[in-house]
Amino acid sequence: MTAATRERGAVPARRRGVFHPLTVASVERLTDDAVAVTFDVPPELAEEFRFEQGQHITVRRVSGGEEVRRNYSICSPAPDGPLRIGVKRLEGGAFSAFANDELKPGDTVDVMPPLGRFNVPLRPEEARTHVAIAAGSGITPVLSLIATTLRDEPESTFTLVYANRTARDVMFLEELSDLKDVHPARFQLLNVLSREQGEAPLTSGRVDREKLGALLTAIGPAAGVAHWYLCGPLELVDAVRTDLAGRGVPAERIHFELFHVEEGAPPPRRRGKSESAASTRLAFTLDGRTTTVDTDPDEPLLTAALRVRADAPYACRGGVCGTCRARLCEGTVDMPRNYALEPAELAAGYILTCQSRPTSESVTVDYDA
């Protein structure tokens, strides 16, 4: 099977939640506040770290006595590009500041193998139109999507709308220019700058609803686009989804990934007077082993699982990354927030355990499913 025809399930089975120490091969400066970090993957871990376009890794670091986990998207073509991530400095960012200021080749970082479903199976025999809309560091998974798709779907086209404040903030400028040079007829790049004059009025100014509408109209009929990929802050992603829905684009053609979230776990569920905080028995399967623990309606399933299994997988704890995904096999849960699972996954019974609280006496979930 070629890389282009790989289906999502073709990546190797992995032990969820397990970190491996990887050596940093290089740290390249992309902008004043962003770097690309490439890791050396030893031959014995090559299969474990094989990735699909659009996937991310989780890095772990202890900072101020506290464990910090962060997700970063892989920016290389899949499946054989280098394990390379883009790290943009965030205000107060415990890992991003470290990566920008201190990380150097030869250092070791704990890394969880690639995860994520921000992609679609490629179809080399088809000529499809793909469109991505990214802002800031949202370019990172999109770069992998574009490079892989243009290489493995030789008849398809890709349009990227990339929003930044100024030209100095544009990450991976060189890689994007290279892609344009190699695929001049199949790759269209619209760099939109909010605080500088862009190349045309359309590409100058903030991407508000009006600008967004004009950009989407300029791209062409939405019905002709096979897949839309959105990556950026929630406000932008929501605005694009709303606009596309208004243009009749079905939800299954819109794929999105957020790059951060403010909130953590949802607040405790409000119970009616007659409801009590009864105990729930949670059984979860992880790496082939089933463990049980008692929990209650106020506790997210992930928190309960972590009390008895330190390897329960998670990263953001905000309903964004999908690392804590598991299939609900028995019982019911309340999951008020979900920025990670697509409609098909929800229909198949998947939940985010960091956001789900039990609403039945027993709940069974499977992290391996």
Ligand code: FES
């Ligand atoms: S840990 Fe990120 S969605 Fe649950």
